[in-house]
Amino acid sequence: MRRLLLVVTFLLMFGAIWIALTVGAIKGPPANPDSPVRNIFYAHVPSSICSLICFLVLLVVSIGYLYTGRPVLDLVALAAVEVGLLFATVLNATGSIFSRGEWGVWWTPTPRLVTSAILWFLYVAYLILRSSLPGSAQRRARICAVFAIIAFLDVPLVIISARFIPDMHRASFEFTSTWQTAAFVMSMMATVLLAATFIWLRADLLISESKLQEEIVL
Amino acid sequence: MRFFWSTLSAIFVKDIVTELRSRQVLPTMIVLGMLIVWVLRMASEAILTSKAVMGPVALWISFLFSGLLVQERSFAAEQQHDCIYGLLLAPIDQGTIYLSKLLANTAMLCIFEIIIVPVVLVAFRLGPDTRWPALAGVLLLGNIGISSVGTLFSAVVRVSRARSSLLSVLVLVVLMPMMIPATFALLTVFGAVPETLQGTGALSFIGSFNAAVGYMIAFDAVFVVACWLLFGFAIKE
Amino acid sequence: MFYLCLSFSSLWLVTFIYMLFLDRRIRDMSKKLKIREPKRP
Numbered sequence: 289m290r291r292l293l294l295v296v297t298f299l300l301m302f303g304a305i306w307i308a309l310t311v312g313a314i315k316g317p318p319a320n321p322d323s324p325v326r327n328i329f330y331a332h333v334p335s336s337i338c339s340l341i342c343f344l345v346l347l348v349v350s351i352g353y354l355y356t357g358r359p360v361l362d363l364v365a366l367a368a369v370e371v372g373l374l375f376a377t378v379l380n381a382t383g384s385i386f387s388r389g390e391w392g393v394w395w396t397p398t399p400r401l402v403t404s405a406i407l408w409f410l411y412v413a414y415l416i417l418r419s420s421l422p423g424s425a426q427r428r429a430r431i432c433a434v435f436a437i438i439a440f441l442d443v444p445l446v447i448i449s450a451r452f453i454p455d456m457h458r459a460s461f462e463f464t465s466t467w468q469t470a471a472f473v474m475s476m477m478a479t480v481l482l483a484a485t486f487i488w489l490r491a492d493l494l495i496s497e498s499k500l501q502e503e504i505v506l
Numbered sequence: 507m508r509f510f511w512s513t514l515s516a517i518f519v520k521d522i523v524t525e526l527r528s529r530q531v532l533p534t535m536i537v538l539g540m541l542i543v544w545v546l547r548m549a550s551e552a553i554l555t556s557k558a559v560m561g562p563v564a565l566w567i568s569f570l571f572s573g574l575l576v577q578e579r580s581f582a583a584e585q586q587h588d589c590i591y592g593l594l595l596a597p598i599d600q601g602t603i604y605l606s607k608l609l610a611n612t613a614m615l616c617i618f619e620i621i622i623v624p625v626v627l628v629a630f631r632l633g634p635d636t637r638w639p640a641l642a643g644v645l646l647l648g649n650i651g652i653s654s655v656g657t658l659f660s661a662v663v664r665v666s667r668a669r670s671s672l673l674s675v676l677v678l679v680v681l682m683p684m685m686i687p688a689t690f691a692l693l694t695v696f697g698a699v700p701e702t703l704q705g706t707g708a709l710s711f712i713g714s715f716n717a718a719v720g721y722m723i724a725f726d727a728v729f730v731v732a733c734w735l736l737f738g739f740a741i742k743e
Numbered sequence: 744m745f746y747l748c749l750s751f752s753s754l755w756l757v758t759f760i761y762m763l764f765l766d767r768r769i770r771d772m773s774k775k776l777k778i779r780e781p782k783r784p
Contacts, residue, residue, distance in 0.1 A: 290766055298759045302752060309748040324744055354739055406682045413679040420666050427743065431662050434736045435676065438658070441728055442683045485762070489769060496773045499780075 293485050300478035304330065304471050312467035317390050325389030330471055332382040334479035335375045336404070340443070342372025342483060343411065347440040350433035362429035363498060365436065366418065367490035369411050371483055376408045403445060410439045513598045517606035521580070522613065531579045532614065535572035539622045542568040547629045561630040562692035565645075566685060568622055569615065569652060574674050576614045577656030580607050581664040590664070594741065604657060604737035608730070611653040619645055637695050640715075644691045647722040651684050651729060652677070658733040661740045684729075687712050687721035694718070 308330045316323035346368040353361040383401065388394050395401060417435055421428040463469045525532060543564045550560040584590040593603055623645070627633060659676045663669050693699045694715040712718045 290770075291763065294759070294762055294766060298755075301755055305751050305755060306748060309744055309751070313744060324747060402686070403683070406679075409679045409682065413675050416675055417662075417672065420668055420672050422667065423665055427665070430739050430742065434658075434662065434740045437736060438655070438680060438729075438732060441732055442680065445683045489762075489766060492773055493769050496769065496776055499776050503779075 290485065290488060293481060293488075297478050297481040297485060300474050300481065304475035304478055307467055308471035308475065312465065312471035314468065320389075323389055325386060328382045328386045328389075330475045331479075332379060332386060333472075334476045335378040335382065337476070338479050338483045339372045339375035339379055339407070340447070341480065342368050342375060342487070343407075343440060343443060345487070346372065346436050350436040353429060353433045354437075357426075359425070359429065359498070360495060362425075362432070363494040364487070364491045365429075365432065367487045367494060369414050369436070370490060371486040373408070373411045373415070374486070375479075375483060376404070376411065380404060380408055406442065410442060414439060510599070510602060513602045514606045514609070517593075517603060518609050518613075521607065521610035524583070525610075525614065531576050532617065535575045535614075535618055536621055538575065539568035539572045539618060540625055542571060543622065543626055543629055550630070558630075558632060558696045558698035559693065561626055561632045561696055562689060562698070564630065565623070565626050565692060566648070566689060568626075569619070569645075569648065570678065570681070570685075571674075572618055572622075573611075573615055573649075573652045573656055574670065574677060576611055576618075577653065577660045577677070578663075578670045578673050580611055580657060581660040582669060585664045590741075594743070600738040600741055601734045603741070604661075604734050607660075608653055608657045608733075611657050612649055615649045615653060616646075619649065632696055635697075641692075641695050644688065644695060644719065644722070647719065647726055648684075648688045650726045651688075651722065652681060654726065654729040654733050655680050658737060658740055661737065684722065684725040687718040687725075691715055691718040691722065 308327055309324070313324070314326040314329060315321050316326055346365050349361050349365045349368060352358075353365065383404070384394050387396065387401075414432065414435055418428065418432050421431060463472065546560060546564040546567065581590070584593060594600075623641075656673070656677050659673055659680075663672045663676070666672050690699070690712040712721065
């Protein structure tokens with residue numbers, strides 16, 4: 289099942305790369321039309337949406353943990369935050385490259401860039417919190433769930449700033465050909481599937497790890 | 507309801523009286539705040555930044571870091587001789603413990619503000635002209651925001667060895683979105699930026715002073731309610 | 744553009760193969776753990 293998912297993701301992503309960089313390529317900025325920098329859009333937008341999905345999963349799983357207290361949910365939360373952070377890092381890195389090519393600076397404090405940096409820092413703080421709490425795993429899980437819920441309160445601000453506030457960072461993009469739409473949809477699907485596969489793999493690994501540790505303790 | 511108020515006031519009075527008798531944290535935070543203001547004053551002299559810009563910056567930085575001192579102590583002191591178990595075993599709602607600790611921290615930070623604001627105004631040669639109520643309101647809103655998050659995380663980090671460093675990471679990162687409107691509001695109070703701002707800068711998305719205050723009220727309300735609800739989970743052994 | 748494309752796809756291919764490898768190892772491990780589980784008193 290998971291291998292099938294992997295293969296589907298692979299094919300989608302492979303197709304997306306080829307379509308996006310050949311027939312669906314986006315022209316560069318007016319100053320430098322040959323530059324391929326605007327094609328980074330195909331990786332930038334899906335990874336931003338994926339990181340938000342991962343953090344939403346984290347929120348749901350954390351609330352679930354506080355309600356039920358099942359240790360599996362805590363492990364899934366850790367997997368979700370790691371994968372979400374991976375995509376947030378990709379988001380910031382691609383955004384930075386794009387900004388260098390488009391506006392000539394690596395980073396500039398516009399609302400969207402600031403809020404996505406905040407998002408990244410929030411979940412890095414989650415990992416720091418997780419690694420520095422001694423004592424029982426139960427208490428650690430509970431405290432991390434509390435922090436995840438508080439941290440998610442800041443996410444609506446990020447979404448609002450990315451959609452509704454005037455910014456030099458555009459919120460929407462007009463496709464000029466069907467190939468571009470196809471490439472974008474394919475890379476979107478591939479990235480979501482990739483995130484799901486990553487969370488699945490990581491959660492599976494963490495669950496096995498915790499089982500092994502239980503055996504050692506017993 | 508009467509029970510709620512008596513519990514609230516009992517813990518609040520206990521915290522304030524302990525602080526007034528031991529004088530452990532208030533002098534330290536005032537000195538730290540003054541030092542921060544002093545250092546930023548020197549820096550602003552060197553780089554010739556507008557004083558109306560550096561004043562609010564100095565205020566918020568000194569509040570944040572001095573606030574961390576008082577918040578870190580509010581549960582570390584309970585942890586020291588296991589007084590926390592006394593609080594937890596008492597037949598009271600855990601949310602009430604949170605609210606009274608929040609009140610105590612806010613009061614402590616208010617005392618700090620009363621001392622540090624004149625220092626900043628004198629050091630940076632600033633005056634909010636006729637806008638004293640606006641200044642006080644913005645400072646109080648920021649104060650409640652800082653204390654609400656700080657009090658919850660103080661309960662969270664009390665078991666950790668690296669208590670204060672962990673607390674500063676958690677509090678600063680969660681407060682970052684609130685600090686944007688807070689900075690904007692103080693800048694308009696001191697006249698460093700116009701009342702309504704348009705464009706694509708980091709601060710201009712707040713738009714106006716009223717919107718900034720609205721954002722701050724929303725953040726305060728959300729943080730206080732969420733922390734009050736989640737406190738029980740954070741404090742449980 | 745063609746070389747960019749080629750390098751991205753080869754990078755992705757390598758990532759994919761590594762992920763398949765990881766998948767196999769994780770599955771093996773959880774299978775082994777599952778076999779051992781009922782024996783525990």
